[in-house]
Amino acid sequence: QVQLQESGPGLVKPSQTLSLTCTVSGTSITSGGYYWTWIRQHPGKGLEWIGCISYSGTTYYNASLKSRVTISEDMSQNHFSLKLSSVTAADTAVYYCAREYGAGVAFDIWGQGTLVTVSS
């Protein structure tokens, strides 16, 4: 079955760049009809959509983070990545990768999430 797994440092210093990777198994990220997505959840809070990359490589970002976010894909490794620059304590959150099914239906598959703490 399709599985997603986040990986990356759990601790990032302020002003540095947060880098996470989501490894996809059970399907190809170039399969048509999906958006590969990053979502975060601040401790004890709601869910914030960060952005996504389509099967064709088109990216969409939340305007609130757009100047600091880059989402990319590596077809050879079947993974997609998140980079968030100039982080502050406000970026401390659990980061999830997810698959948006049907490019407009729902987030049907989620990774388990990874906690990233921004602290010196």
Place this chain on the structure above:
Amino acid sequence: DIQMTQSPSSLPASVGDRVTITCRASQSISTYLNWYQQKPGKAPKLLIYAASSLRSGVPSRFSGSGSGTDFTLTISGLQPEDFATYFCQQIYRMPRTFGQGTKLEIK
């Protein structure tokens, strides 16, 4: 951005109860509305998509309704495993946005 507002934020209930959670969108989203369940320390799980379609494998005690700006999630006959936080989410437009969540608690 489309704002999603859920009510209530917290809902005390007992096993066997029928409960309803409401979600309102700041503009019409047709039926581009999904519901997720999240348990502590876990990723959210999709329950309902397109406002009223039950995801395969989700118990039939969960149901969704609504269109336009007003939506509801109903759980008929609460089970112990249903005590969790529920989020609505619009997928009509970018950026995707979520409601703030409703925590279903044991009374």
